Amino acid sequence: MLHGIVKNKQSENIFAANVYLKSSPQKGTTTNFNGGFKLNIISFDDTLVVSFIGYETKNIPLSSINIDQKGINIILQKTSFVFDEVVITAPDPISEQFSVVKIKKMDIYFNPVAQGDPLKAITTLPASTTTNETASPSLRGSSADRTRVVFNGVPIYSPARASQLNNQGFFSLFNPEIINRQYVYASNPPLTYGNSTAGLVEIETNKILNKNQLQLSQTLASTGFFLSQKIKKSSFIQIYGNYQYSNVYVGIQKKHLPNINNFQTFDAGINLHFKVGKRTELNSFTYFIDESFNGLNESFTYKGDIDSEKKRFFTVNNFLFYSKNGLFSINTGINASKSGFEFGNINSENSVNQLYAAVNYKWFVLQNIDIQFGVSYDYQKNKFNNTAPLFYYAISPNSPSYKFYTTNSNNIVELYLYTKWDINNKLTFSSGIRSNIPISNQENYISSQFGLKYRVSRKQSLLFSGGKYYSYSVPNYFSQKQNLLKSYQIALDYSYEIKNMFIKAATYFKNEIGEQRTNTFYTFDNIKTFGVELFSEYNFFKYLKYTFSYSFINQSNEVFGKKYIGQKDFTYFIKTTLQYNNPKLFSIALTYIGRPGTFYTPIIDSKFDEKTGYFEPIFSNNLFSSQYGSYNRFDISLSKYIKLKNNAIITFVSLNNIFNIKNESNDLYNFDYSSEYFNYYQLRTIFFGIVWQFDY
Amino acid sequence: MIQVLFFLFLFVSCKGETLHVDESKMISYQIESNSSDTLLVEIQSKIYNAFVQGIMLKENKKIVQISDELSQLYEKENQRLIIYWRSYLQFYSSILYLKMGDEDSAEDAVDMGIEWLEDLEDKNSEDYALLAMLQGFGIQFKNIIKVIFLSSEIKENGKKAISLDSTNLRAYYVFASNDFHTPEKYGGGEKAEEYLLKAISLPSQKIVNSYLPSWGKEEAFEMLIKLYIKKENWDLAKQYFQEGVKEYPESYVINQLASKLVGK
Numbered sequence: 001m002l003h004g005i006v007k008n009k010q011s012e013n014i015f016a017a018n019v020y021l022k023s024s025p026q027k028g029t030t031t032n033f034n035g036g037f038k039l040n041i042i043s044f045d046d047t048l049v050v051s052f053i054g055y056e057t058k059n060i061p062l063s064s065i066n067i068d069q070k071g072i073n074i075i076l077q078k079t080s081f082v083f084d085e086v087v088i089t090a091p092d093p094i095s096e097q098f099s100v101v102k103i104k105k106m107d108i109y110f111n112p113v114a115q116g117d118p119l120k121a122i123t124t125l126p127a128s129t130t131t132n133e134t135a136s137p138s139l140r141g142s143s144a145d146r147t148r149v150v151f152n153g154v155p156i157y158s159p160a161r162a163s164q165l166n167n168q169g170f171f172s173l174f175n176p177e178i179i180n181r182q183y184v185y186a187s188n189p190p191l192t193y194g195n196s197t198a199g200l201v202e203i204e205t206n207k208i209l210n211k212n213q214l215q216l217s218q219t220l221a222s223t224g225f226f227l228s229q230k231i232k233k234s235s236f237i238q239i240y241g242n243y244q245y246s247n248v249y250v251g252i253q254k255k256h257l258p259n260i261n262n263f264q265t266f267d268a269g270i271n272l273h274f275k276v277g278k279r280t281e282l283n284s285f286t287y288f289i290d291e292s293f294n295g296l297n298e299s300f301t302y303k304g305d306i307d308s309e310k311k312r313f314f315t316v317n318n319f320l321f322y323s324k325n326g327l328f329s330i331n332t333g334i335n336a337s338k339s340g341f342e343f344g345n346i347n348s349e350n351s352v353n354q355l356y357a358a359v360n361y362k363w364f365v366l367q368n369i370d371i372q373f374g375v376s377y378d379y380q381k382n383k384f385n386n387t388a389p390l391f392y393y394a395i396s397p398n399s400p401s402y403k404f405y406t407t408n409s410n411n412i413v414e415l416y417l418y419t420k421w422d423i424n425n426k427l428t429f430s431s432g433i434r435s436n437i438p439i440s441n442q443e444n445y446i447s448s449q450f451g452l453k454y455r456v457s458r459k460q461s462l463l464f465s466g467g468k469y470y471s472y473s474v475p476n477y478f479s480q481k482q483n484l485l486k487s488y489q490i491a492l493d494y495s496y497e498i499k500n501m502f503i504k505a506a507t508y509f510k511n512e513i514g515e516q517r518t519n520t521f522y523t524f525d526n527i528k529t530f531g532v533e534l535f536s537e538y539n540f541f542k543y544l545k546y547t548f549s550y551s552f553i554n555q556s557n558e559v560f561g562k563k564y565i566g567q568k569d570f571t572y573f574i575k576t577t578l579q580y581n582n583p584k585l586f587s588i589a590l591t592y593i594g595r596p597g598t599f600y601t602p603i604i605d606s607k608f609d610e611k612t613g614y615f616e617p618i619f620s621n622n623l624f625s626s627q628y629g630s631y632n633r634f635d636i637s638l639s640k641y642i643k644l645k646n647n648a649i650i651t652f653v654s655l656n657n658i659f660n661i662k663n664e665s666n667d668l669y670n671f672d673y674s675s676e677y678f679n680y681y682q683l684r685t686i687f688f689g690i691v692w693q694f695d696y
Numbered sequence: 697m698i699q700v701l702f703f704l705f706l707f708v709s710c711k712g713e714t715l716h717v718d719e720s721k722m723i724s725y726q727i728e729s730n731s732s733d734t735l736l737v738e739i740q741s742k743i744y745n746a747f748v749q750g751i752m753l754k755e756n757k758k759i760v761q762i763s764d765e766l767s768q769l770y771e772k773e774n775q776r777l778i779i780y781w782r783s784y785l786q787f788y789s790s791i792l793y794l795k796m797g798d799e800d801s802a803e804d805a806v807d808m809g810i811e812w813l814e815d816l817e818d819k820n821s822e823d824y825a826l827l828a829m830l831q832g833f834g835i836q837f838k839n840i841i842k843v844i845f846l847s848s849e850i851k852e853n854g855k856k857a858i859s860l861d862s863t864n865l866r867a868y869y870v871f872a873s874n875d876f877h878t879p880e881k882y883g884g885g886e887k888a889e890e891y892l893l894k895a896i897s898l899p900s901q902k903i904v905n906s907y908l909p910s911w912g913k914e915e916a917f918e919m920l921i922k923l924y925i926k927k928e929n930w931d932l933a934k935q936y937f938q939e940g941v942k943e944y945p946e947s948y949v950i951n952q953l954a955s956k957l958v959g960k
Binding site: 015016018020025028030033051053054078079104106107110210211367425458459499500539540541542543544545579581582583643 | 736773775777807811814815817818820821822838839840841842844845848860861879886902903905907908
């Protein structure tokens with residue numbers, strides 16, 4: 001009689017395991033609650049087989065067992081994840097548990113504020129503090145310049161469409177159809193990526209294509225197509241193109257689009273995904289956009305036409321190899337753009353060339369410990385060929401100007417190590433360290449972070465994280481330099497899910513150090529932000545969903561060494577939506593966004609300058625002492641989905657800023673600055689369209 | 697509707713018949729008696745029989761009794777397999793509540809089973825398959841927006857079940873079932889046939905073990921025949937009806953489809 005105990009590697013007894021002899025499985029047995037078994041042995045010329053769900057089957061020749069011993073211990077090993085032909089499950093990033101929100105493709109479509117834009121989908125989160133209606137994410141009071149958008153492992157700088165002086169850039173560069181999921185790190189960007197001192201948005205493209213589909217779309221301002229085609233079982237291609245134009249859109253509502261004369265955009269993208277064998281994946285995404293805009297702009301006392309254009313190309317390519325104990329990846333990116341704008345006596349031309357490459361290895365060291373390490377190279381070259389006003393307030397075409405040509409480049413080489421340790425089923429600890437290898441006169445820096453996630457229960461968790469981060473500013477018209485920036489962050493995030501309700505709360509503090517220039521006059525430094533966030537989502541009556549988001553932000557900053565109130569100091573920042581989604585009828589969504597106005601420095605007086613023939617403004621010494629009027633915006637959107645066999649038609653209409661509220665965006669003055677008036681964010685506009693889908 | 701909301705077909709499906717194994721292909725297996733685990737011997741049948749009794753008597757006394765016994769046993773032994781069976785029981789408990797017109801309790805019951813399974817660490821193929829099945833059933837109680845997200849979660853859990861054990865017929869069955877009940881406009885109906893054919897080619901259990909699940913094959917036959925009837929592919933419908941009846945001669949769910957095949 002052979003007896004023994006079956007356990008796993010953690011010394012836990014395995015109940016109900018099969019124990020039998022290879023030659024006569026019908027005479028087998030099963031283990032009891034203690035993992036114990038007894039089995040009659042007739043011949044020693046046989047093999048003992050022990051098996052259980054989720055474990056590797058163990059074969060032990062009886063000849064190798066000392067039958068006289070008190071009992072044998074059999075240790076079963078858990079089955080490792082097998083990549084077979086059926087499954088391609090994209091592994092989550094190592095830092096996934098430390099992201100605040102994971103956004104799937106459908107979240108984008110069902111988010112009324114997003115209007116189908118992946119980065120705009122972040123807007124409804126309390127952590128989003130974007131105030132200028134653009135798609136560039138600003139998280140927890142930081143400037144968009146400090147927040148990074150990473151696309152398939154490659155940073156995409158300036159992710160919104162042409163952002164110029166006139167608040168364009170309403171949409172991002174990304175099409176939701178190519179996106180699988182997005183991770184939002186509102187604070188403490190994971191150090192698997194560099195060059196961020198605020199937050200990070202990580203975008204991943206599709207790994208699987210469910211069906212072949214052709215989409216044609218026609219809206220008030222665009223015509224487009226999107227084709228998704230399977231190539232082989234696990235490989236596919238997605239191609240799309242859109243042409244945007246303003247004639248009808250602006251023509252029917254010119255009164256509410258006073259600053260737009262016309263615009264034209266053509267963009268096209270191609271996404272290729274290949275699975276080679278069982279362990280290798282390749283992905284290639286290439287995108288091109290050509291934009292032009294003509295409108296009206298005002299700055300100081302000059303009002304006139306503004307012309308801007310931008311051509312941009314980027315490609316992101318990934319190689320992934322899955323080994324038994326890890327994932328090896330190479331991510332590369334190339335970005336090139338050329339842009340220019342003319343306004344009064346300003347003429348700016350900017351060309352950007354970027355190259356990015358990263359080699360990473362994610363090593364599943366133990367069942368509960370993962371380590372990821374790698375190296376990245378980020379090269380950026382900026383050329384500015386500018387004509388700028390000699391006197392900043394004299395911008396008319398005839399006012400004196402000067403020319404300057406600036407070129408700068410930056411090579412960022414960084415090494416990193418990121419560790420995630422599941423201490424037990426409730427507690428996970430992570431740490432990251434990232435250091436540059438200084439090139440030329442670069443300062444040596446080391447970013448570091450920690451994260452602790454405590455799962456009170458499956459539906460309730462706490463995340464405590466902190467760290468020190470470094471990044472470089474992105475050059476712009478006002479500052480062509482790439483300044484080294486730093487931040488210290490600490491954050492506590494809480495989430496709780498109950499039956500039909502989802503609640504999130506957070507508090508954080510950060511100190512952002514480093515000179516950042518976003519206008520002609522000031523260089524911000526030492527921005528200190530303390531914030532509290534609340535978010536709740538409630539699903540009720542089968543088809544209704546309500547979300548409410550509240551943020552409190554206390555912010556201060558330093559200008560020329562003196563402390564002032566921060567631009568994003570808000571006692572409240574509310575975003576709320578009410579949605580009715582009935583696939584048999586229609587979907588309708590109401591949205592409200594409200595907050596106090598941002599702070600600015602008023603012009604209090606002026607003096608006439610005979611040289612320029614213009615009045616020179618005199619700013620208040622008390623910086624940021626004025627505040628724009630409170631911002632309130634109500635939107636409504638309606639859509640209907642009609643399915644006809646392999647065809648589907650989606651119609652939609654949205655009315656933005658229903659009550660035509662004049663939300664102040666920047667201050668303007670008459671010729672001698674004696675009278676102040678304002679520019680406004682988007683007034684009431686209507687937008688509608690139709691999409692035809694054909695599955696084949 | 698994204699998903700066919702009522703999985704009531706499961707009312708007579710996924711039944712916990714006495715352990716059924718493909719006798720011709722599989723080895724039979726003698727279980728040696730163990731001490732304190734008698735409740736778990738043939739537990740699948742015990743749960744199903746309690747469910748049938750509940751339907752007939754329109755009460756859930758018996759199923760609650762088994763639930764309590766499993767709960768006590770879990771407190772004593774702390775075995776993860778007991779969690780599996782407790783969750784499996786919740787599925788039938790939910791159907792019972794639904795039949796008794798108590799939709800709230802039905803939702804709570806299936807949610808409880810889902811929660812237990814989701815809480816399990818290092819889920820194996822059987823855990824994922826049952827989780828996907830419970831989620832598929834529970835979807836009928838959910839808000840439409842949640843349904844859309846749950847649908848992809850169910851699909852993902854089905855895939856995980858297959859990836860962890862490519863010979864687990866329940867994994868294929870659940871995956872196929874989700875695909876079968878997902879309207880084409882939401883990407884459904886593409887994989888059901890392939891996965892059901894795979895499911896019926898596999899044994900209910902690789903080694904007969906009365907503690908472990910054996911459901912799914914009979915249901916896979918039933919769904920495959922229904923699929924061919926839906927497609928009006930009468931030859932294949934009849935072929936798999938005959939195969940199904942041969943393997944499960946007393947199956948109500950398969951035999952009831954005969955009327956739809958007469959004269960075709």
